[in-house]
Amino acid sequence: MPYNTIMNEVVLEISSICVACDNCRLICPENAIVTNGQEYLIDHWSCTLCGLCIEVCPVDCIKETTLT
Ligand code: SF4
Numbered sequence: 001m002p003y004n005t006i007m008n009e010v011v012l013e014i015s016s017i018c019v020a021c022d023n024c025r026l027i028c029p030e031n032a033i034v035t036n037g038q039e040y041l042i043d044h045w046s047c048t049l050c051g052l053c054i055e056v057c058p059v060d061c062i063k064e065t066t067l068t
């Protein structure tokens with residue numbers, strides 16, 4: 001984690017039950033969701049917490065978490 005990450009900042013994380021449907025990556029207005037071909041990741045610096053990805057995820061695997 002970068003040393004200047006804000007503690008207790010709310011971010012979104014994608015859990016391992018992701019089925020790689022690509023919905024979230026396609027709908028994200030900030031292009032904050034990237035994939036390395038196997039797992040999906042959210043760039044916390046680009047994400048504005050708009051919630052669109054959560055709405056389109058078929059398996060409800062995008063959750064808020066807090067950086068500690
Ligand atoms: S909450 Fe919005 S900005 Fe953040 S990853 Fe999801 S769609 Fe993109």
Ligand code: SF4
Nearest residue numbers: 018019021022024057
């Ligand atoms: S919408 Fe959900 S299941 Fe689909 S790629 Fe994104 S995180 Fe994975």
